[in-house]
Structure formats: structure tokens, C-alpha cells
Amino acid sequence: DADVTQTPRNRITKTGKRIMLECSQTKGHDRMYWYRQDPGLGLRLIYYSFDVKDINKGEISDGYSVSRQAQAKFSLSLESAIPNQTALYFCATSDLRGNQPQHFGDGTRLSIL
Amino acid sequence: AQTVTQSQPEMSVQEAETVTLSCTYDTSESDYYLFWYKQPPSRQMILVIRQEAYKQQNATENRFSVNFQKAAKSFSLKISDSQLGDAAMYFCAYRRGNFGNEKLTFGTGTRLTIIP
Numbered sequence: 001d002a003d004v005t006q007t008p009r010n011r012i013t014k015t016g017k018r019i020m021l022e023c024s025q026t027k028g029h030d031r032m033y034w035y036r037q038d039p040g041l042g043l044r045l046i047y048y049s050f051d052v053k054d055i056n057k058g059e060i061s062d063g064y065s066v067s068r069q070a071q072a073k074f075s076l077s078l079e080s081a082i083p084n085q086t087a088l089y090f091c092a093t094s095d096l097r098g099n100q101p102q103h104f105g106d107g108t109r110l111s112i113l
Numbered sequence: 114a115q116t117v118t119q120s121q122p123e124m125s126v127q128e129a130e131t132v133t134l135s136c137t138y139d140t141s142e143s144d145y146y147l148f149w150y151k152q153p154p155s156r157q158m159i160l161v162i163r164q165e166a167y168k169q170q171n172a173t174e175n176r177f178s179v180n181f182q183k184a185a186k187s188f189s190l191k192i193s194d195s196q197l198g199d200a201a202m203y204f205c206a207y208r209r210g211n212f213g214n215e216k217l218t219f220g221t222g223t224r225l226t227i228i229p
Contacts, residue, residue, distance in 0.1 A: 031215050040122070042204060042219040058216070090158060094215050101148055102217055104158035 003027045006091050006105035014113050019078040021108050023091030031095065032074040033102065034058075034066060037088040046089075049074055081112045115140045117207050119220035126195045127228050133180075134190045134223045136205030144210030147181070147188045148217070152202040161203070164188065166210065192225075200227045 004025045013019055023032065030051050035043040045058030047066040055066060063085060065077045078085055088109050092102040116139045126132035138147070149161040164172045164181050171179050176196075180189045192199055205220040 033216060035219075040221055042117075042119075042221040043217075044219070045216055048216050088156065092158075092217075096215075101150075101160040101163060102215075107156050107158075109156075 004091060004093055004103050004105040006089075006108050008108060009106065010109045010111075012111045012113065013081055015082055017081050017112075019081050019110065021076045021089055021091075021110070023074045023076070023105055025072050025091075025093045025103075027093050027095075027103060028071075029093035029095045029103070030071065031093060031102075032068065033092040033094070034064075034074070034076045035090040035092065036060060037090060037107075043090065046076065078110075081110075083112050086110060086112045115142075115207055115209070115218045117205055117218050117220040119203075119205055119223050121223045122221070123224045123226070125226040125228055126192075128195055128197060130195055131191060131193045132195055132225065134192075134203050134205075134225065136188045136190070136220055138186050138188065138205075138207050140186070140207065140209075142209050142211075146208050146210060147179075148206040148208075149177075149179070149188075149190045150204045150206060150219075151199075152204065152222075153198075153200070158204075162190065195227050197227050197229065200225060 007022045033048045034046040037043045049068045067075050091105040094102040118137045145166045147164045151159045151161045162174045176193045178191045202222045204222045206217040
């Protein structure tokens with residue numbers, strides 16, 4: 001089983017719909033992150049959480065919200081989806097040690113029509 | 114704010130040859146970490162190699178090695194004996210070294226094509 005699991009893997013929806021992307025991890029990491037990947041722009045940070053009670057905005061948080069339901073679960077919501085939120089979304093986790101990499105899920109490809 | 118620049122959107126190399134992907138970064142920090150991630154068509158993000166800024170020795174992982182030039186703020190990835198499975202997007206990433214700053218800043222990526 002994957003250490004970082006994202007659901008759904010793919011999603012097509014319509015403008016104005018509320019969408020939730022879910023992420024769960026079995027690595028026991030405190031740190032969890034949501035990134036968005038767009039062609040030519042790399043990955044950009046949407047939100048991150050250092051523990052259940054600590055949520056922080058990243059560089060592109062407008063139009064998104066998150067919930068850290070437990071140490072192992074971190075969900076990303078689009079309250080009213082718009083077409084320019086069409087992208088590949090990644091969840092990642094890490095521990096405290098600086099030289100340790102972030103571990104990524106397999107991504108959710110979201111298309112908003 | 115830190116920035117990471119990958120100036121080569123696309124690169125290609127003959128199978129079994131060597132290729133170097135470039136990455137530069139801008140930071141005022143002295144303690145930080147650098148990473149190269151590979152994203153094959155399966156879209157997974159796979160760690161290739163990492164480098165601690167306080168280490169002068171360049172990191173190596175089998176056919177993958179880096180040329181870390183701290184003063185020049187350069188962190189290039191060399192792939193030796195290129196294989197078809199190396200075809201992917203490659204992302205350079207930076208993170209600050211101090212506690213509480215584990216988030217990554219990514220470059221825009223380089224798409225590597227392997228020519229059989």
C-alpha cells in the first residue's frame with residue numbers, strides 16, 4: 001500500500017461545484033502539504049500543516065480551504081470550483097529532519113468544465 | 114523569498130550518453146537543502162538526489178550526481194549512461210534549513226527525452 005494516498009485519482013466536475021480532495025498517510029509524519037502543478041509553472045504550495053492545530057497558507061491559497069482531521073488526514077476543498085483551478089494536485093508529507101525529502105501521493109488530476 | 118530557476122524547459126540525450134540539467138536558486142540563507150525530483154509519465158514524484166548546503170562534497174546516487182556550487186547558487190544534475198527509463202520531467206527544489214520551514218520551493222521543470 002502507498003504511504004501517501006490521494007483520492008480521487010481523477011475528477012471531472014463543473015464550474016461552481018464544491019470539490020474535496022483527500023489525502024491520508026501512514027508514514028506518521030506531522031507535516032502535510034498541498035501543491036498544485038500546472039504546465040510550465042512547476043509545483044506551487046497551496047496550504048501546509050505542521051500538526052493538527054496548525055494550518056498555514058501557501059503562495060496560492062485563494063479559492064481553496066483545508067482541513068486537518070487527524071495527524072494522518074489532510075483534505076483540500078474548492079468551495080466553488082472555477083476552470084482555472086484545473087490542474088494536477090499533490091499531497092505530500094515530511095518529518096522534522098531537514099535533510100529528509102517530502103513524500104508525495106500519486107496526485108489528483110482535476111478538470112473543471 | 115526564495116526562487117528556483119530551471120532555464121531548460123526541454124532537453125534530449127542519446128541513450129547511454131550523459132546529460133546535465135541546470136538549476137539555479139536565489140536565497141540569503143546559509144543553511145538549506147536542495148533536491149531533484151523526477152516525474153515520469155505515471156506522474157509520481159520520485160526523489161532522485163538531495164544535497165545539504167553545509168556539505169562541500171557533491172551528492173551521488175548511482176548514475177545520478179550533482180554539481181553543487183554554493184557561491185554561484187547552482188545545483189545541476191548529471192545523469193550518466195542515460196536509459197530509456199530516465200525520460201521524465203525533472204524538478205529542482207529548495208527548502209530552508211531551519212525548523213518550521215520544511216516547505217519546498219520548486220523550479221518549473223525540465224522535460225528530458227531519451228533518444229534510442
